Amino acid sequence: MNFAILNGNIIERSEAKVDVEDRGYQFGDGVYEVIRVYNGKMFTVNEHLNRFEKSLNSIGITLPCTKEHLTGLLEELIAKNNLKLGTIYMQITRGVAPRNHAFPAENITPSLVAYTKEVDRPLESLKAGVRTIVTEDIRWLRCDIKSLNLLGNLLAKQKATVEGCFEAIQHRSEEVTEGSSSNIFVVKNGVVSTHQSDNLILKGITKDVILQVCTNNNIVVEERAFTLEELANADEVFLSSTTAEVIPIIEVDRKPVADGLPGSITRKLQELFEQEIEKQCGTLKDKIFN
Ligand SMILES: Cc1ncc(COP(=O)(O)O)c(C=O)c1O
Known part of the structure; x- marks a missing residue:
């Protein structure tokens, strides 16, 4: 079985679905990171999470959990998927709201998705x-x-x-x-x-x-x-x-x-x-x- 992270929970990847009005899906209103995994361990994970937070902050989104918590979740995902050599793809969007270019007036919860992929070194x-x-x-x-x-x-x-x-x-x-x-x-x-x-x-x-x-x-x-x-x-x-x-x-x-x-x-x-x-x-x- 293959797993993914959806909004803080690790679930079966086939169950990880987003709403059609997710602002990432409609506007690309979000940011992402790709982290390399060698021997089941993340390479330069802190640097990637720092850049992730910086990208988020520059579009007015706050990381919905601490970087330490996110690191733990990603480690759990690698272990559950038994990933040895590959990548983690991770993205956060502003969240789900009725379609409108302007940011939603009310604070909405950002959507977090992450999944792994086996990728050889080229x-x-x-x-x-x-x-x-x-x-x-x-x-x-x-x-x-x-x-x-x-x-x-x-x-x-x-x-x-x-x-x-x-x-x-x-x-x-x-x-x-x-x-x-x-x-x-x-x-x-x-x-x-x-x-x-x-x-x-x-x-x-x-x-x-x-x-x-x-x-x-x-x-x-x-x-x-x-x-x-x-x-x-x-x-x-x-x-x-x-x-x-x-x-x-x-x-x-x-x-x-x-x-x-x-x-x-x-x-x-x-x-x-x-x-x-x-x-x-x-x-x-x-x-x-x-
Ligand atoms: C436009 C662009 N520049 C540079 C890079 C290299 O960045 P990194 O070394 O953090 O993967 C990437 C990576 O995907 C990229 O998309």
Whole structure:
């Protein structure tokens, strides 16, 4: 049997249903998180819950329970579903109310849903790297909120998919922002650069781990908006996300990145990132460099 969390209770997943007037369903009026699970343990759970609360607060919703309580519920869900390697998807919407753009006058109870999914590490992509396209960033100006409204991201990802690519790298004018579901990094002359965490991108949890790992290992790293030209002339390019981890990008818009093979700093960061996973979640069975 498979279980899900609905409003604080763990119930059979097939029983987890939402009302047609849930504001998440009608307006995308809510936020979400995706947390990685390795060896049955959540990776960077506190960071994810902090970002979850920040996203909620920025749209005027209060987390309906403490983060400690939520962590306990998620741990219980992982155990009940016997999840070893996968993800937790979790979302909170403003709740159920008669359809009206304005927030309901009365305080309504936010709807919380969470469920698990078995997801392997993308080992083939982690080893070989992936191809990408470049596309204009047509999204709104609060990309720091992990909103349920993902149409801009979906259109970009679909464009990449149709072209047989893994990810779409988005840009505003000359500046690269982020992928449709990932943060983007370039390496030039040994310096790692990625867009600063402002309103134009999602402050990736994986990105923050990478920044920390760089600092701890004397790899020079800077947060600044780099240009399309810098992207085209980079020595190495890679992307990061909770499910993708650190994936080398070997092609941008049908042109190889440098010699078309994953670069040495990307490889080093993959190795260091695996070490971070193992510190929190224990030994990984299948590794990138086995
Ligand atoms: C638009 C966007 N940027 C960046 C990321 C990476 O964030 P994280 O490392 O927290 O998964 C995601 C993850 O899904 C995303 O959707």
